[in-house]
Amino acid sequence: MRFLTGIFLSIFLCGALSAQDVRVESSFEPSIMHAGETGIYRFTVSKQESGRNVMAFRGFDIDFSAIRGIPGLQVSYLGPSQNVSIINSQTMVSVSHQFRVRADEAGEFTLPAFPITLDGKSYTVPAATLKVLARSQAAVAAAGQSMQMELILPRDKIYVGESLPVQIRLYIRRDIQVSHLGSEVPVKIGDAFAVSDFSDPAQRQVERNGEIYQEVVWQAVVTPYKAGDYPLVFQEDVYAYAPEQNRGRSRDPFESIFNRIGMRDVQKVSLYTNQDEDLKVLDLPAEGRPADFSGAVGIFRTSQPTVDPTKAQVGEPMTLSFNIEGSGNFDRFSPPVAADSQGWRVYNPEETFAPTDRYRYQGRMTYNYVIIPRDESVTETPEVTFNYFNPDTEKYVELKLPPRPVTITPPPPGQRPNIPPPTTANQPATSTASRHPELLPIKTTVTAWGQSMRPLFLSPWFLGAQVVPLGVLVGLALTRRRHNRLLTDPRYAREVRARKLLKPRLAAARKAATSGDHAAFYAEAQRVIQCAVGRLVDQTSEALLADEIDALLTARSVDPAIRKQTQDFLHAGDALKFGGLKRADIDLPREMSRLETLATQLMKLS
Incomplete structure (x- = not known):
């Protein structure tokens, strides 16, 4: 289920919690909306403690049946978001889970309280109420049309690993005076997509439904992590001045002065891209895929x-x-x-x-x-x-x-063996006069011709010299056998190639970790995992995707902790690149140690 998957992958809170330190809240944003519009239901778990040691929950259990069982209210899980802040040595850690909600009929909808379990302790998410107004209530509907946000997609489906350009458009009616935006760029909700850096906003005035709006456009590129149907939703908070005509007449003589110089109340309006249908993410087709597929889309x-x-x-x-x-x-x-x-x-x-x-x-x-x-x-x-x-x-x-x-x-002479030409019959004979005597003179005194009369073939150096050709023959035989096995045993060939490539890959990752190059480290980490797992299948290791690697590990009943760690490394590079992970939160030497341990474990698989 997407509900549980998102929770287990992204909840980061303090360890060793006590019941009185945990705060659980829930709300609808907005709490009043119109039939057919989309809003957000959010519940947040937060904890404050001393120190900077932030750890993950060791157990998290939620029953979503209460959320999904409200008649007339459509609820779909968007994903988690987390926040850690440290102020005066006090660490505040919070995790929010967002759900997209929509009601086509007017009414009042209450999500009842429901239990959650954190580290074996029970807590209760409080009830929250959403009021949905009929579209005939023109006064409220007109206010709802004063600001809108849209997501523009080039098509309604995308492939895993594909980069898809998108536009986020914010429309603010001309008569609305804006103080500021909550963030410089829209915030993605959910964890199924990576998002690139946003472009600088482009602004212009446009006409929509007979009204003049200020249009703000951001461009970015999204990349899905996994196949399935997932919502792609962005949020932007707009802080606008309260309309003067809605304020009652005050007896305070200074209030009119403050209004004239711009010191009016500021209201926060949370806007979300209204995507009624989930974006369909497809796996790349197996039919026609080259054996050495590069992964380019x-x-x-x-x-x-x-x-x-x-x-x-x-x-x-x-x-x-x-x-x-x-x-x-x-x-x-x-x-x-x-x-x-x-x-x-x-x-x-x-x-x-x-x-x-x-x-x-x-x-x-x-x-x-x-x-x-x-x-x-x-x-x-x-x-x-x-x-x-x-x-x-x-x-x-x-x-x-x-x-x-x-x-x-050819290379210059001397860089290849230079074999002298053979002696021919036409070669002149050596003069007899220049030849040395064939017999030496008779010795009349005893001289030491050698240290021993032991036969030459029993000398240690002679015996050792005979072992050298034998060793060469054995080495050639083993080399030939290994060569033949590489040609006839694909599995052995993949194993040899993987072990040969793994060492320089780990060395490159270690170098990147030492130099503090986060992007290069996670790129090499991905290649290390592809190399270690790719030897298990008859496929180019560099073309293996994260889902394919996870399927291979699942088929071999690999420990879920190892599978999760593998996926964390595979997705960390994109999360770092597209903003889901901050460099300040990464301890590269520790990550390098984890990568070496993981590579050793993966190389033991068969």
């Missing part, structure tokens, strides 16, 4: 590759370069795959991304591959293939970058 094009230099000797490095341009999830896909070639050694590319917008949704990715020719027989560079999923056509697209012609020459 969007619309892309490639440039013609170039090679520098075009002429080289065997063993000299060359650089193969090309660009990928377009719009999509540039931060989430793997580099294109270079075709295996016996004549080349290809290294992982250097990547450089040049965004053309602030969301990193559009731009150009440049790849530079270092390639080294093995022999002079090669005449062209390796073929490179890039694939992606086009969400508009709902099909996979494969782009092949053609090879470039090159000229490879």
Whole structure:
């Protein structure tokens, strides 16, 4: 159930709580609305304690049957939000759970009190009442039309991992005087989507239903974490001056002066994007998916590759370069795959991304591959293939970058074994006169010709010398056996490749943690997990998505704690990038230790 999933994934409160320290509140926002409009029901659990040690609840149990069983009131769970503030060494921790509510008929709806259990102790969420007015009540309805907020989506469905541009539009009627907004940008409610940085707001005056409004538009990019139907709701608080005509005449002579200089009452109005239907999030289709799928979702094009230099000797490095341009999830896909070639050694590319917008949704990715020719027989560079999923056509697209012609020459003399030419019959014979005597003169005195009369073949160094060729033969046999096993046993080959890649991945993560580069650390952490889990299946590890990894771990009955930790690492990079996680809250050395332990546990799976 989405209700329970959101709760278990995101509740962060203090440990060691006592009943008298916990405060539970509930409310509707707004508490009065019109039939057919959408509001928010929220209950909040908060705790204040001394110190800065904030831990998670060890147990949290909620019965939602009371919330879902109100006739005439539609209720759907949006997700949690949490807040931690520290003032004068006092830590206030609170968690709120939001529900979208809507009633199509006028009336008064009361959500009764219901129990929750925190760390084995029972608490009660108090009752809350919502008053829904009929649309015929024009006075209230007119006030409700003074401010509105809308979410503009390019389409009503999105794929897991896809980056989708959206607009949030705020409309304020011209006669409404605004003091300020509650936040510089709208706040996302729920945990099913990651959101990029927002654009600077654009403002203009527009006409709607015969009225003139001030329109404020923010743009952003959203990326879903998982498949399913989820609401995408944003909130913005508007603080507006109370209308002067609604204020009674006061006997205070100073009040009129304060009104004239702008010191009127300020009212807070909470606005929500009115999305009646949940956004459908789809898994990428399995049909037609390339075995080496890069994970790219969007619309892309490639440039013609170039090679520098075009002429080289065997063993000299060359650089193969090309660009990928377009719009999509540039931060989430793997580099294109270079075709295996016996004549080349290809290294992982250097990547450089040049965004053309602030969301990193559009731009150009440049790849530079270092390639080294093995022999002079090669005449062209390796073929490179890039694939992606086009969400508009709902099909996979494969782009092949053609090879470039090159000229490879042999290496200079001395860099290969130099075998002397054999002796021929035409070679002149050595002069007899220059030859040394064939017999040595007879010795007339005894001299020490050696230390021992022991036969040569019994000497230790002689026996040791015979072991060397034997060791070489054994080593060659083992190497040959390992090579054959790599060719015939895919599972063993994946295991060897994973162990070979895991060490540099962990080293790169450790380097990022030491330098305090949060984004690089979580990117490497994701690759470590893909590498450790990808060896279990016949699929490119870099293309594994979070849901696929979780399914593999579930099928092997992996401890839920390990599965949760795995998902936390996979989603942390996006949460950090799109604002769900703050760098100040992250202890990178501790995260590195957790990653090493997790990698060891995942490598033990079979």
